[in-house]
Amino acid sequence: MGDTPRRLLQRLIRRIPAQELKPTLEKWGRLSQAQLQTIDFTQSKWALTGKLGTICEERNWAVKHITELELIYNAHTVELLQFKEQFKSNLSELIRNVSVKIKKHTDEAVWIRIAWGDGLSQPNHFKPTYVVHYLQTPYVFVTSLNSKQKPLLSQALVLATSYHAIKDANLSGRKFTAIRDLLMRQYEQVFPRKFHSPLKERNQIVTDPHIEREQAESSANRLQMACEAFGGGKLPQLQSAVYKLETKFRGHNKSMTQREEPIRCVVKFASTNILESLRNCASSGIASTPVTPLLSSIPLKGRNYFVITDNGPGPSQTRQQN
Template identity: 55%
Template sequence: MDPAVRNLLLRILRKIPTGKLEETLTKWTHLSRTQQQSLNYSQSKWILHENIVYLCEENGLTMKHVSELDMIYCMENPTSATWRACQLTDAEDDASSVELISFKEQFKAHLSELIRNVSIKIKKHDDESIWIRIAWGDHFSKPNHLKPTYVVHYLQTPYVFICNLSSKNKLLLHQALVLATKHGSIKDANLSGRSFHAVRDLLMGHYNKTFPTSHSRPLKERNLSPTHPNIVKEHIEQAEKRQQLAREAFGEGTVPKLERATYTLETRFRGGSGIDTFIDSERPFKTVVTFESKSLLASLRHCVSSGMAESPVSPLLSSITQKGRNYFVITDKTNKGPDMTTQSFRSNV
């Protein structure tokens, strides 16, 4: 086995937990049932990995086969890197008719024309998504399979999700995607996170939403012994209202597991009466506010429903779910006269 293939195989095996290794190898299908049954998963990881490498050498597996193992594991566990969402725009008339075979042929052809040494593997997932693994090289070096780019696209939708893409290859990938999907351009959707499923569900609306309503929700009956019925009723009504507002802003049930939301403020220092403190400065003052949590949307929803945060929810926070983004820019808007200044809340696209 080529040293580069062996090195990649060992790196892939190290990142797969032992509890998932047998299932992953079964889906890979490049080891026979007899070979898989010969493996002892209770052994130390080092010995187990060496035995797997020996079986792969025995089967004469190449870089193509080993990179497929990496792709299978990433498709089942897409949390190893930060995923960034993009949106295709200016669709051509026949963009909705693009099928898998046509997409694969066009994407590979266009990207191979743009860069000489590149390895491309495309596979359809069970949920109808198209997964692309790209190992980049250049005119002088072979593709680097240790740092592949992953791309996920749902045909007949404008959504694309990308991880591990360097700036020098960004334009090449975007151009190939635009041509293969028959669109005019592609733009950043200003949404990112380590969980692919969370980014996808938030952008495509695949989660339980609750829409605002002007009708009051019926109060739940509770077995209480109130000292003053009016006070207890008021507290219950307030709690119900907070919970409804929280659901309307952040969804109901299990919500996408987003880790952060970033707000960039572009403004000017001001005096007490709206007069610029630094009048001579043309550059706006920039600052960044970031909210972070293991599950940001669930945390914000809890803060609102429990009364820890004020309600109704600020559009600065509710726009995360309404617009499917977690990066926003807040800028000054000065079209109401020299002494009247407002703030414009917009997404940076």
């Protein structure tokens, strides 16, 4: 590596914030995982520059390779700046007396804090709305937003991200990471196989060998189907799943059968980790397998609120609303 690429590298490393250096190098793609693991990103910029310079010397990288890294960093920076400017400008045009703070997190997420006011009152900083958006993804996560503020936030986000509309995913919970991982499929998924070898059950309890041989195949198949429906390994920690039923009364009570309004009821499953609980129920035989679509739709569709309506005269003619 000559003097020019070395100086370019030194200048670029000084410009990139320390918390953004590792993800930027990963996007660059010219360093292997083994090489990335040898770099201590808690070191000073001077030490980091020396380490990267040594790797570049070994790989004999030229100016074109360093400028690739520069373009990756600058493109992402420009995108973030444009999003910040457009979002603040759009929201300020829609509502007066609003305070907006935007900061990029270390995991590439853009965190937005909004304190809402109106034409007469100043922003209320004691009841802010928090918004998390991952650039170049279609997902936005929101907390503490009322019905009056929702259309304002939606319009500002649509204009800033250049999407056509914002659609409610019908997914909620107390843990942001669980909602994010479920929507963005950041958990271990198990897919059906034509000629699959059943998954080994974790923490198997030793029982009578004759009974174990008889039940081994059915137990392994239940585990396979449970993991296909809900995922394998550690699952996103959702706390609940809600099913709202709207149906007509069927029976001999005329006053009930003639009423126009449907009968409504709500069924709620709650647990410290609802997906793990449902998977355990299916794999242990407490719940039947294959898993009903009403339950497997939680990870499949990335939501935990469903409305089930009755459309036909027969009790079995129901459909699940999307």
